[in-house]
Amino acid sequence: xxxxxxxxxxxxxxxxxxxxxxxxxxxxxxxxxxxxxxxxxxxxxxxxxxxxxxxxxxxxxxxxxxxxxxxxxxxxxxxxxxxxxxxxxxxx
Numbered sequence: 570x571x572x573x574x575x576x577x578x579x580x581x582x583x584x585x586x587x588x589x590x591x592x593x594x595x596x597x598x599x600x601x602x603x604x605x606x607x608x609x610x611x612x613x614x615x616x617x618x619x620x621x622x623x624x625x626x627x628x629x630x631x632x633x634x635x636x637x638x639x640x641x642x643x644x645x646x647x648x649x650x651x652x653x654x655x656x657x658x659x660x661x
Contacts, residue, residue, distance in 0.1 A: 570610070573603035574636040578643045585644050588637070606632075 577586060580596040610632050 570603055570606035570632055570636050573599045573606060574639045578639060585647055586640050588640060
């Protein structure tokens with residue numbers, strides 16, 4: 570998931586990425602890397618559920634906030650530089 574978010578941030582340099590919805594442009598490999606990342610995190614969480622019971626939930630809970638922090642950091646850096654809002658450009 571972090572790789573997918575990094576691809577999205579790299580493809581949208583200089584443009585704000587919406588936190589809800591789809592960014593424009595969407596990188597070519599972003600969707601399948603995100604799907605594989607989610608599947609691996611969930612599979613790892615279920616495989617070790619009996620051995621380290623509470624910690625697998627912590628690992629699952631930390632995956633999405635890391636991606637969210639990456640997007641918020643990207644958007645704040647652009648806001649401090651005075652970048653154009655890409656979502657406002659696409660609205661009629």
